[in-house]
Every structure is written in structure tokens, then in C-alpha cells.
Amino acid sequence: MDSSVVLKIFLVVAVLAIVLLLWLANYRQSTPLAQSDLTARGYGIRRYWFWCTLIVAFAVYAITIPAFPYRKAQASVNARHYSVIAQQYGFTLPAVVPLDTPVVFDVTAKDVNHGFGIYDPGGRVITQVQAMPLYVNHLAVTFTVPGRYRVRCLEFCGIAHAAMQGSFDVK
Amino acid sequence: MNSRRTTAAVILAVTVAGAVLPPLLGAADLPTAQHHLAHSALIAGAVFAGVLFALPSRDTQVGHYGWLLTATLAPIAAMLLMWPSKYTWFEVHPAGHVVEHLGLVGLGFLSGYAGQRYAAGIGWASGLSLFAMAFASAWGFGVAPPGAIAASVSPHATKAGSAVAGPPDPVRGKTLFAQNCAACHGSNGGGGQGPSLLHERERKSFTLAQQWIIDPAPPMPKLYPASLSRTDVRDVAAYVEQL
Amino acid sequence: MSTAIDDAGDRRGKRVMWTYIVCGLSIFTLMLLVGILLRGSQAAWFALDAGVFYSLLSLHGVGMLTALTISGLGTLWYLVNRETPLNEGVAYVAFSLFVGGVAAVIVSVVVGHYGALWTMLYPLPFVGTYWPSWATGAWLIGTLLVMVGFTIWCAQILGALVVRFGGLNGMLGIDYVLRNRAFVQSGKEPPAPEMFAAAITAIDGFIAATAGLLVGIALLVHWLDPTVALDPLWAKNLTYMFGHTFANLTMYMAVAGIYVGLPLCTKRSYHTSVQLTVAWWATLTFVIIAYFHHLYMDFAQAQSVQYIGEIASYLAAIPVVVVTVYGGVLLVHRSGMRWTLGSMFLFAGMIGWVVGGFAAVLDATIPVNVDLHNTLWVPGHFHTYLLEGVVLFTLGWVFVNLEARSGGQTSALVRWLVGVGMFGGGALFLLSFYLAGAAGVPRRYAVEPAPGPFFANIATIGALVLLAGFILAASEALRLARLKPAHVPL
Numbered sequence: 001m002d003s004s005v006v007l008k009i010f011l012v013v014a015v016l017a018i019v020l021l022l023w024l025a026n027y028r029q030s031t032p033l034a035q036s037d038l039t040a041r042g043y044g045i046r047r048y049w050f051w052c053t054l055i056v057a058f059a060v061y062a063i064t065i066p067a068f069p070y071r072k073a074q075a076s077v078n079a080r081h082y083s084v085i086a087q088q089y090g091f092t093l094p095a096v097v098p099l100d101t102p103v104v105f106d107v108t109a110k111d112v113n114h115g116f117g118i119y120d121p122g123g124r125v126i127t128q129v130q131a132m133p134l135y136v137n138h139l140a141v142t143f144t145v146p147g148r149y150r151v152r153c154l155e156f157c158g159i160a161h162a163a164m165q166g167s168f169d170v171k
Numbered sequence: 172m173n174s175r176r177t178t179a180a181v182i183l184a185v186t187v188a189g190a191v192l193p194p195l196l197g198a199a200d201l202p203t204a205q206h207h208l209a210h211s212a213l214i215a216g217a218v219f220a221g222v223l224f225a226l227p228s229r230d231t232q233v234g235h236y237g238w239l240l241t242a243t244l245a246p247i248a249a250m251l252l253m254w255p256s257k258y259t260w261f262e263v264h265p266a267g268h269v270v271e272h273l274g275l276v277g278l279g280f281l282s283g284y285a286g287q288r289y290a291a292g293i294g295w296a297s298g299l300s301l302f303a304m305a306f307a308s309a310w311g312f313g314v315a316p317p318g319a320i321a322a323s324v325s326p327h328a329t330k331a332g333s334a335v336a337g338p339p340d341p342v343r344g345k346t347l348f349a350q351n352c353a354a355c356h357g358s359n360g361g362g363g364q365g366p367s368l369l370h371e372r373e374r375k376s377f378t379l380a381q382q383w384i385i386d387p388a389p390p391m392p393k394l395y396p397a398s399l400s401r402t403d404v405r406d407v408a409a410y411v412e413q414l
Numbered sequence: 415m416s417t418a419i420d421d422a423g424d425r426r427g428k429r430v431m432w433t434y435i436v437c438g439l440s441i442f443t444l445m446l447l448v449g450i451l452l453r454g455s456q457a458a459w460f461a462l463d464a465g466v467f468y469s470l471l472s473l474h475g476v477g478m479l480t481a482l483t484i485s486g487l488g489t490l491w492y493l494v495n496r497e498t499p500l501n502e503g504v505a506y507v508a509f510s511l512f513v514g515g516v517a518a519v520i521v522s523v524v525v526g527h528y529g530a531l532w533t534m535l536y537p538l539p540f541v542g543t544y545w546p547s548w549a550t551g552a553w554l555i556g557t558l559l560v561m562v563g564f565t566i567w568c569a570q571i572l573g574a575l576v577v578r579f580g581g582l583n584g585m586l587g588i589d590y591v592l593r594n595r596a597f598v599q600s601g602k603e604p605p606a607p608e609m610f611a612a613a614i615t616a617i618d619g620f621i622a623a624t625a626g627l628l629v630g631i632a633l634l635v636h637w638l639d640p641t642v643a644l645d646p647l648w649a650k651n652l653t654y655m656f657g658h659t660f661a662n663l664t665m666y667m668a669v670a671g672i673y674v675g676l677p678l679c680t681k682r683s684y685h686t687s688v689q690l691t692v693a694w695w696a697t698l699t700f701v702i703i704a705y706f707h708h709l710y711m712d713f714a715q716a717q718s719v720q721y722i723g724e725i726a727s728y729l730a731a732i733p734v735v736v737v738t739v740y741g742g743v744l745l746v747h748r749s750g751m752r753w754t755l756g757s758m759f760l761f762a763g764m765i766g767w768v769v770g771g772f773a774a775v776l777d778a779t780i781p782v783n784v785d786l787h788n789t790l791w792v793p794g795h796f797h798t799y800l801l802e803g804v805v806l807f808t809l810g811w812v813f814v815n816l817e818a819r820s821g822g823q824t825s826a827l828v829r830w831l832v833g834v835g836m837f838g839g840g841a842l843f844l845l846s847f848y849l850a851g852a853a854g855v856p857r858r859y860a861v862e863p864a865p866g867p868f869f870a871n872i873a874t875i876g877a878l879v880l881l882a883g884f885i886l887a888a889s890e891a892l893r894l895a896r897l898k899p900a901h902v903p904l
Binding site: 231232233236239240242243244246247250251254286289290291292293296297300303304307308310311312313314315316364387390391392393394397398 | 639643
Binding site: 002003004006007009010011013014017018021022024025027028029030031032033035038039042043046047049050053054057058060061064065067068069070071073088111112113115117119123124125126127128129130132133134135136137138139152153154155156157158159160161162163 | 464465468529530531535537538541542544645646647650682683687689693709711712713714717720721724725728729732733736737739740741743744745746747748749750751761764765768769772773776779780781782784785786787788789791848849851852853854856858859860861862863864
């Protein structure tokens, strides 16, 4: 999901929550109510509030399941496979990856845990997977925008972690 | 004294037999994962006996704090005793192996017994914690993953070898340099986060350069033998000497 | 306030609590300064060498969490001691293990330049090291000492609660929820809300420490004997099972401030309800497996675990936040409460908990995590949660106590200045994490790619403003602490 959309959702909800909570705390604070008066009404609302948030949580869970990345690699039977090896402090990558074609990166690491984060030509993360020694992670991607993609390490791997990057062309 | 303690004694006796007999009969030569599981079975028996021996504890006050400290420290001691792989120190002689097993049983018993003496249920908690550690060890403590990929990319595959045959290959070294060193020393060795390596041959001989890569001073990371094999070190040094 | 112990017992409990809190907040202050150094270096105000950066980052992470844990454990210890007397010797044994652990960690970093972070993922910290081997050992032993101290604390509280409330059934309010009518008719009372905080901390803390001890001992053995290799995925699971739970529990310790502190401010009472109990059960069950979200990008992990991970992350946090904050707001709403530093911090802490929790829930959603995993969004959410949540609850609790003890007041001007500093500076500091994270700037980069440094600038300014507010609050705390005690027992 696009990070900028997530950011907007977050900012809107955060501002609403802050305003609502501050308003509730300060509203007619000088004319107090007895706690029993308040709880009688408050507990009634609380039941709906409790179950509604839970229903929303389960609904979001159900909606997001189809977008999980785990089955994609198995589903892309005819995809071209590219081997990616991460090590301190660089990547062994394919030079060119085809456009509009399902590809699968078979990602592993030689020494420690690394991350294989793909940045599109606009500089945004489009997908990622961990690179772990003794294991291979299969990341399925279909590139729809041509250009030079940058790869950055997205798991702390040592002193030159920040300098660990690579790139490949999509055409 | 009563049937509960008799049961505890029987369980303990069976557990001790399970700890003593296999090493003596030469039946303890298991793969590490199964060895861990065997240990966790011994621990389960010992903990169960310990808890049963201490029951019942339904007091309105907790027991002496010494029991609490014993119950929390015994599992840690037991785990240190469970040094996996070859158990070098213990398994040289079957008697040593037996002693180690008896230690595990004793500490397992102590976890359950001392915990239960402190407060009802704590024996189960500390005993279960020890059992869980021993049991979970089977999936990774001195045990490689089941589907481990080719040894060529394994961090433990490249063993340190001092002598390397054949002439150095600076062209191969250049590729290795780009992957391992360029991040700090720059793509052409001109420096960056790390110092420039241009004209390094004037400061370090070929041998010295190799020694430095094998055992560098901080903050340069030690890439040998995990990332660079002995041959890799030689080739990288050969490339650096050309800069 | 119902109290099961005499005055001497209460004083002993207070002494333990203040020992823990003063130590915790001192470490916190030190780590705050370290954190500002890190952000300032990323903003290129000065240049820390990459090795120094990662050493300090390692220290900052483990130091902060230990500091907040110590404060939270002290508060809970005091509250449990009010219900059922505890042996304070055990509390001091655990405390000295914490202090010893932190000391070992500091030596490892300052003298040895250890720098593989506190959630080191095997084969780190053994590969690519730029520090001597003894520093790795000191680091491992230091973190193990903290875990052992934590285990002792958990076992003590667990034992006390079991005895006080009659087993797991009583201490978790199982009969109270499942056989509510019979329970209420028999005139029994469920445990007070803060007892759930203590129970969940003790149970999940004990389980998490078990995982931490296992991987800690395994790493220690590997350090002593490198032929003992570990499975990296196994180690990663255990590391996060401990690490995530240890970090997350700081909040569940600190919310005791809402249950006990806010009622003191509002002269109302916070009651245990069926929903609150059920919400705590959800946390009890799911907080220990919520860590699965740290391995979302490990496709080698069993798929079922990934599917459980998302819903477990939701259920660990959402019910208890929803119920507790609702109850907290209900306490404050039209109570005629006066705003003091104590009540301000406690209320602001609830806002931070909600906002940081929401950011966490977003990131725990797998399709979102694909883009945000290990970007600055992650420190964004946990800094919100810790700095504007846990820390504020802790400070709120401290001030509520100091205000009640001294009868002293803080002028409106100082309150405003502290508020602007800590919340205004904090907002600037935190927003920069979220904005940079959404733009794809990775976390844990000594030198960040654009637009990282731009946001690091804003963050450093925000952090300095926050520091000014914190210093003002700290000096106000010292002033209140030195006032003569008024005759208002807490």
C-alpha cells in the first residue's frame, strides 16, 4: 500500500484523536458531575465502542489478507528467477530485469542478516524482503515502470550498513 | 510417607535411570537435535518429581525468598550445562556424560521443588521455563536449519586455512573489493568513510596487507573468515597493492 | 485507598519504588542525551564516525528500554506490596542485577566500542566486528544480567499474586468474567485494575525472559565456543520474542499510572470491569506472539505464523487501549479536576499511547509493512509510544506523588513551558520520523539518504526543545521533592 496514503490516514486519525481527547478533558471542567451520573451513561456507550473497534480490527484484517506477499512467489510459476546474494557490504544482483514480466528474486545472504529493499526510480520503497544466511526468500515482483532501481540494505548488518546498496535496470 | 511422595520418588528413579543408563550403554550418541529432546524429557521428569515432592503449598504467605532465587537461577545453570554440539568436556568419557545428565536432572528437580516451596504454581512456572528452553533448543541451538542451502553461501563453510595455493588474482580481487570494501574505501579505493587505499603498497607489503585484512583494527570490520575466504583475502590484497 | 499493610511496610515499598524510579529516570536522561547526539549526527550538525554511531545507538536502545522497565517495575512493585507484603530484599537483588547489567553494557560500549545493536540478529555480533571479542562477551553478560533480574522480579510478583488472589483463576479474574453473577453475589471483589498490569507483566515477562535467556545463553556459548552454530531464523524468532515483549511491556507497566494516578487527581475511582478484564486477557495472550510482525519480511518463516501475526498484533494492543483510555477519559471528563503537571502528563500519556499505538497497528498491517518495514516509521511509532506514552505516565506518576506529598503547586507558566517543550518539541521530533519513514528513509543509517538529513535537522531541533522542557520538569520535580511534606498521606 502506498506509504503516502498511510501517512495521510495516520495524520488525520492522530489529529482527530488529539482534538477529541483534549476536548473531552476540558469540556465544562468547571461544572463537575458526580462519577455515578457519568458512569451510568459512559458504561452504556463503552460496550458499543469496545465491540465496534474489535469489528473494525477484524474487518481490516480480512480486507488485507489478499494483499499478503507470501503466496505470490508460489503463484508465479512461469516467472523468471534471479539470484540475489547479500553480504557485508554489497549485493550480487542481476544487471537488467525485464519490464511488465513477473520475476522472482531468490534472496539469500553470505554472512549476516541483510535486507533487500527495492526503491523505484522516484526513490520510493516498492517492496522488500530479508536476506538471511542459510535461507532463501522468494520475492515476486512485476515492474511496470522502466528505469534504474536502487537496492538498499534494510536490516542492520554492521558498520557500513548505511553504505550498502546496489542497482539494476528495468527495461 | 504418602502416595504422592512415593510417586515422586518413582518418577525421579525412572528419570535418573534414563540419565545414567544410555551413556553407559553407549546409546547416547544421538544427533544434537534429538539429544536436546532427550534432555528435555529428562528435565520434564525431574521437574514433575520436584513439584510433586513439594506439594501441597496452599499457604497464605509466600515461602522463604531463598527458594525464589533458587527456582529462578537453577534453569539458567541447567542451560549452561546443556552446552550443545559435541559436549567436548563431558562426552570424552561416558562417566562425564553421566555426571552432566545428573546435573540436569538435579537442577530440573530443584527448579520444580524450590519454586513450589516458594508459592504454589511457581514450581510449574520455572520448571516449564527450563523444559521449554531445552525443548526449543532442538530447533537451532547447535542445530542447522533443515533446508539449509548450499554450503557455498554458509557463514561457517569457509574454514581458516593458512596456506593458499596458486598465484594471486587481482582481477577477481577487484570484484571482491567492489562487494566488500568499496562501501567504505570508495569504488576505486580513493577513500570515503574509511581511509584512501591509493598507494597502500608503499605502506604495507603484500603479506602485511593480507594480515591486516585477516585481523584488522577497529573500526574496520573483520570479514575473514565469514565473508572472505583465505583465497579471497589474497586476491583482494593483490588488487589493493595495484592501486 | 485500601491498604493491606502497615505504615512501615508502605514506607519500605516507597523506598523500593523511588530507588527504582530515580535510577530509571537517571539512565533515561543519559540516554536522551545520547539519542540527541545520534540525531544531530544524522543531521550533519557534526560527524560521528560510523563505528561510534552504532556503538551509541546500541547503548541508546538497550539503555532506554532498561531505564523504562526499571521505573515501571518499581511502580508495580510498590502497588503489589500495598496489596500483599513483598520481601524487599528480592527487589534489591533484582535491582542490583539491573544496575550490574547496565554497567557491563556501558563498559562494553564505551571502552570496547561494541556496536551490533541490542536486538543483534545472529550471526551478528560475531561477524564483521570492529570491536574486541571481550566487548561482545561483556555485552552478552550485561544483557543476560538484566534478563535474570527481570525473571526474579516476575517470579516474585507472580508468587505474591498467586497467593494473594488464590491462583491464576483469582489473579486473572476468570470466575469474575465467566461466572459473573455468582461471583458478585458471593460478595467477592475482582483484583484492582493495576493488579492486571502487574499480573500480565509478570506472566508475559517471565515467558519473554525464558526466550531471551535461551537465545542469550546460546549466543554466550557461541562466543565461548564458535563451533556451536545456531539457526539464524530460530535465533531471530527468540530475539524478537524477547525484544518485542520486553519493549512492549514497558507500556503495560506504566498504565498503572492511569489506574492509580488519575483517580488521585480526579477524586474518582477506577473500577475493574468485565471488559477491562477481557481486554487484559487479550493482551496476556497476544503480546507474547505479537512479535511475529518483526518477521513479516522473512518469507522463510512458516506462513501460518505470518497470518496469525497481523491479528495477534491488533489484539495485543487494541482492546486494552480502547478500554483503558476510555475509562481514563471518563475519569477526567467533568470531574472538576485541576490541571497540575501530574495530571497533565498522565492525560498526555494517554494521547501518546493512542497515537503511537495507531501508528504501530498501521505498520503491523502486512501490505503496509512491505513498504515501511525498517524505515524510520518504526522508530517513529515506538518513540511516540515510549516518549509520549510510557515516559509521560512515569513522570505523571512521579508528579502525582510529589504533589500529594508536598502539597506544592506548579505555576501555570511553568506548566505551559513544560507542555510546549515536551509536547511541541516532541511533536516536531516525532513527525520527522513519520514523514521520513513514509518517504522510504531507512532506520539505523549512520548517514541517511535524502530526504533523511533534512528531517533529521527538524528532529534534532525538536529534540532540543523537548530536552529544555524535560530539564524544566526535572528541576520542578526536584523543587517539589525538597518541599516539606504536607500532612496529606497518599
